[in-house]
Amino acid sequence: MYEMHFAVPMAGAVLNTINTRLDAANVATILKHSEAKVFFVDCQCVRLARDALKHLIDDNAPLPLVVIIDDIDAPTGIRLGELEYEQLIAKGDPMCPPTPLYDEWDPIALNYTSGTTSAPKGVVYSHRGAFLSTLSLLLQWEVGSEPVYLWSLPMFHCNGWTFTWGMAARGGANVCIRATTARDMYRAIADHRVTHMCCAPIVFNILLEATPAERRPLAAPVRVLTGGAPPPAPLLEKIERLGFRVTHAYGLTEATGPALVCEWREEWNRRPVEEQARLKARQGISVLTLADVDVKDLQTMQSIPRDGKSLGEIVLRGSSIMKGYYKNRDATDAAFRDGWFLTGDVGVIHPDGYVEIKDRSKDVIISGGENISSVEVETILYRHPMVLEAAVVAMPHPHWGETPCAFLKLKKDCEQGSIEEEDIISYCRNSMSRFMVPKKVVFMEELPKTSTGKIQKFQLRQMARGLKATDRDRTPQGGAAPQGKPQVVYVNGNNGHGQPEAQEQVLAMSRL
Amino acid sequence: MYEMHFAVPMAGAVLNTINTRLDAANVATILKHSEAKVFFVDCQCVRLARDALKHLIDDNAPLPLVVIIDDIDAPTGIRLGELEYEQLIAKGDPMCPPTPLYDEWDPIALNYTSGTTSAPKGVVYSHRGAFLSTLSLLLQWEVGSEPVYLWSLPMFHCNGWTFTWGMAARGGANVCIRATTARDMYRAIADHRVTHMCCAPIVFNILLEATPAERRPLAAPVRVLTGGAPPPAPLLEKIERLGFRVTHAYGLTEATGPALVCEWREEWNRRPVEEQARLKARQGISVLTLADVDVKDLQTMQSIPRDGKSLGEIVLRGSSIMKGYYKNRDATDAAFRDGWFLTGDVGVIHPDGYVEIKDRSKDVIISGGENISSVEVETILYRHPMVLEAAVVAMPHPHWGETPCAFLKLKKDCEQGSIEEEDIISYCRNSMSRFMVPKKVVFMEELPKTSTGKIQKFQLRQMARGLKATDRDRTPQGGAAPQGKPQVVYVNGNNGHGQPEAQEQVLAMSRL
Structure with a gap:
């Protein structure tokens, strides 16, 4: 998937990464809606892909060309049709020049979000928006030269919050893991001297709940960018004590990932700990390439006062906001007003300009x-x-x-x-x-x-x-339980240890 | 001048900073060619400005509106006409919205370069180019949040290599000094805990030749971005021993300042010291927002081989290259070929992609x-x-x-x-x-x-x-010897100590 972030745009095509936690029906819906021409399938996702393709056949929908990506270190031989990624690459012309880009507003990526309505919506990113987001996130998170980045955030989430491209821009090393288990994350951090990682706050729980055997000491602080929900103060305190340095960001698929970052001010280090946690839990200030962020009264489209009390809707504007929802003019029109993208989140602006969410979009x-x-x-x-x-x-x-x-x-x-x-x-x-x-x-x-x-x-x-969950499912990653033993794949060729499970059978297209 | 970097674009105008080391005839040529409407003059440059205006009068050229910027901490009362900057500001409407920018390719700045021909050429920057350069220089130099920046590089040099805007983007503090004397620089670094500064390599000499009384120890390393000429290895070694961390960049006015940065690779720290100096003296790799850098045979416009030996001309392409020379179509046409800007510098590309200049543009x-x-x-x-x-x-x-x-x-x-x-x-x-x-x-x-x-x-x-200089002039800054005692002006209002000299008389426009 990392290579595809470069190869697909260079081929003049649009990249549509698919959430591997979706079920086959959802994957089929996305394949149909996006009119995907080529479908790259990791050898551990063959069952999901096969089931999705069955849906397409049932619906008489056109089938994409399927390319299986086998494990280069431990080949499984699994196929779904004729094509295998590495064999395909070997046939390519390394001197083939990339397709020139004539309009920077041309689409580079399509990311489906379940969002706020039932039909998945295809968020379209432009080359321009992706480029600007990439630069501004590197800047805001202060990613220096030659970072070592742990992929604890899936690349299918807003193109890994643009750090797919960002790591290339900073000459970084990408440390890829099959599952975000405590053992694998601690091992990867220790073995590769990880400097940066992104994740949802739930990963903090996984790291904190690790057994002593799974845990490895951090040789140097690891910088963590987190989003989704503000990390609660006690969780922040615990994870920072382990050596993780947390930055809190706020974003959404439509904004190419993080749009606000709670940039830390040095003077805040002198405040009481509880106040620090309160400050850090705020969503923050606009990333540099976003033209503007505001909190507005949607009735009047007037900015609310910067008093930390008045409520309004958080609205965003700038090149890194999506071009629109693919083939969905109504949803696109509803998402924008006067050129502003409406996040659906309700918040305040503090006198220092930092935005804080008070009520998330209800649905x-x-x-x-x-x-x-x-x-x-x-x-x-x-x-x-x-x-x-x-x-x-x-x-x-x-x-x-x-x-x-x-x-x-x-x-x-x-x-x-x-x-x-x-x-x-x-x-x-x-x-x-x-x-x-x-x-x-x-x-x-x-x-x-x-x-x-x-x-x-x-x-x-x-x-x-006041209720308690009945279903006690704690499978990591929801439905996509790790298929096979955890595996570390290192882009520089360091070998992992895992083997895809035997239950993943070799399946020919004809058997679908 | 720092405030003007924001106020002028916000007013929908174009900023033309003038090198204060030029003589009155040159300043007059620039005022005429740029058709300047308003002329902001620091209270220490009144004599130069007055002489330049005399040239305009002699030539029957239109006179710009003159605004004197008096010293806010130690007012001199010097005027050149009616208007004084702070009084003018006080009359303004703080709620006046900035002039909207409808086309990002609109000009933001005009910078005159003596360049390679005798007539000064006005290099035009677009908002887009300045924005992208600002972001990429912050990234390439790894400027984190809340830097403390010493203005040892004049702001009139390519808008301070875009760090005028860059410091605002990173929430930085600007430490301004009247003259780059050793005493003032060491004092500013110590008093304000400077983290970053830019300068020509000659400033290294000034810092190294400081007397023990002028010198102050560095509390923390100061990052220095230098350009113009590759710093010789022994100079690098000496200045780094004092606590300065040098990054070498290559650029030119037409590229909005630095276009290549010799980005350091961690693995080079394990090389012998002489090899490190040799690696650091190379001009480096393209900043991120430059679309492309290449070394070409200008006869064929083919790229030369990446062997570190084959010679060609260094050519640049991208949004941060100037729009062109103002009112000089011939020079603009001559500066570009097939969309590439021709630097006039001859160089090689090493196998690792780093560019090195072998022969500078001759004139x-x-x-x-x-x-x-x-x-x-x-x-x-x-x-x-x-x-x-x-x-x-x-x-x-x-x-x-x-x-x-x-x-x-x-x-x-x-x-x-x-x-x-x-x-x-x-x-x-x-x-x-x-x-x-x-x-x-x-x-x-x-x-x-x-x-x-x-x-x-x-x-x-x-x-x-084989010759030796006859003229032993070592006046700092060439002709513009510091007028009066050195002075530190700190944007947050910290007071300096100097007084403009009495020889700077109050002059009314009528006396010109």
Whole structure:
């Protein structure tokens, strides 16, 4: 995937990295919507890819050319059709000049987000936007020359927050791991003298919960850029004590990853610890290549006062904001107003110019660093033959941060007790990506509603705060449990240790 | 001048900083050519400005509006017309919105270079080019958050190599000094805990030659970006021993300052010291926002092999290259070929991609960090009533690096001995900026020429290598000797100590 970040644009094509935690139906939807021409599949994702291709066949959709990327250090021989990546590369002409780019606004990447509505939306990045984001994130995070970067953040998340390109720009080394287990991360950090890593705050838990055998001391501080949710102060304190230096950023797929960074001011080091944590939990100031960030009253499009109290919606403007949603003019139009991108997040501006989120966009649940659209989960629940009404909200979760909690009203003719919580969870497991599955289902006689009949989600959120998850799934990475032993792959050719599992069979296209 | 870097673009105008080391005739030429509307004059430059305005009056050229910038800490009361900067600012509307920029290719700055021909050329920077250069220089030099920057490089040199804007982008503090004397620089570094500074290699000499009384120990390493000429290995070694960490860059006004930086690779720390100096003296690799650097055979426009031996001309391409020379289509056309900017410098590319200059553009003499056009000096010498032929070449100089050496053939009717070397030097002092004045003049019966009559400068250069300067001028900054005691001005309001000299009289416009 790292090589593709350069090869695909150089070939004049658009890169569409796919979240490997999605289920086959979702992957098929993306392949169809993006009209993908070539489908590169890592040898550990063959089952998911095969199932997705089956969906395409069922729908009579055109099939992309499939290229399997086998493990170069421990070849599996797995194929899905004729083509294998390294063999294909070997046939190429190394002197072939890259396709020239005539318009810097041309698309470079397409990243699907479940976002806030049920249909996945394809966020289009321009070469210009990706370039500017890359530069500004290197600057804001102060990435010096020759960093050693641990890929604890998947590259399919906004092109690795642009650090795919950024590491090349700084002459960095890329340390790739198959799974974000404590053992693999500590080993990679120690073996390769990692200097930088990005991750969701949940990775802090993984690092902190490591057993003594898994843990390795840090030879030097490791700089960590984190986003998704502000890391709670006690977590920050614990992880920094281990030698990690945390920077907090805020962004979204539509902004090419981080758009605000809570840039630390030296004078804050003299403040009390609790105040420091409060300052660090703020979303921060605009990255340098974003033209502008503001918090506005959407009714009037006026800026709210910089008093740290007045609420408004966080809006962004600049070249690193997406070009739009691919083939979705309505959603694109709805996302912008007067040239500003509307984040959907509600916040304040402090007198020092730092932005702080006060209320996240209501229908997004962030679980283990992945965005889950409550609307998407509800849509699938509504398809269940016994469900009359469904509302999904975030429920606090000690491990995942948040997890979806579903409130259901059953159809009249369904007898009470004829369906159990586990039945719904099991139905969801078969119908959606595993990380989206509600970990708690509550049946209600009536869902709380406004006088106009709108479900009052804030009441459900209050209820969810007092509930506990029923489904105790703690599989790392949701549905995409590591297939095979953890493996370290180092771009300079250092060998890993793992072997893809035998259960991944050699499958020819004809068997689909 | 620092404030002007923001105020002028925000007013929708173009900033034209003028080298204060130029003489009044040169300043007048620039004011005329640029069609300057407003002329901001520091209270220490009133005499130069007044003389320049006299030239404009003599030429019946339109006069710009003059605004004197008085010293805020120690007001002099000096005026040149009605307007004083701080009083003007006080009348402004602080809520006035900046003029919107509709085209990022619009000009932001105009910088005159004596360059390689006698007429000063106005190099035009776009907003886009300045923005990109600013970001890439911050990145390449690894300027972190909240730097403390010492202005040992004048802001009129390519807008301070874009660090005027760069310091704002990183939340830096600007430490401004009136003169680059050892005492002032050491004091500023110690008092303000300077982290970064830029300078010509000559400043290393000033720092090294400081008396024990002038010297102050460095509390922490100071990062120095230097350019103009590669610093010799022994000088590098000495200055680094004092705690300065030197990065070597190569650039030119037309490239918005540094275009190549000799980015250090960690593995080079394990090489022998002499090899390290050799590696560091190379001009380096392209800054990130330059699209491309290459070394080409100008006959064929083919890239030369990357063997560290084959010679070609260094050519540059990208957004941070100037838009062109203002009102000079011919010079602009001559400066570009196939979209490449021709630097005039001859170099090689090493197998690792690092560029090294082997032969500088022949007619430029770099003296104390200032470019001197040999053609410009020759043009003035030719105007002397007794000079028949003149050729000016670089002569090595222990303090200035290089200095101009003039070879003259006198007119036939001039008796041998009727004119002395000092007469020519004295004539030059009255006719050109002081830093351009030849420090050695040689009279010859015949200048060496080719069969077609072209003066063979390489022969003169060989001769010059064996000569010694006659004029022992070691005035800091060439002609612009510090007017009054050295003064430290700190942007946050810390007071300096100096007083502009009484000799700077209050002059009304009517007295011009």
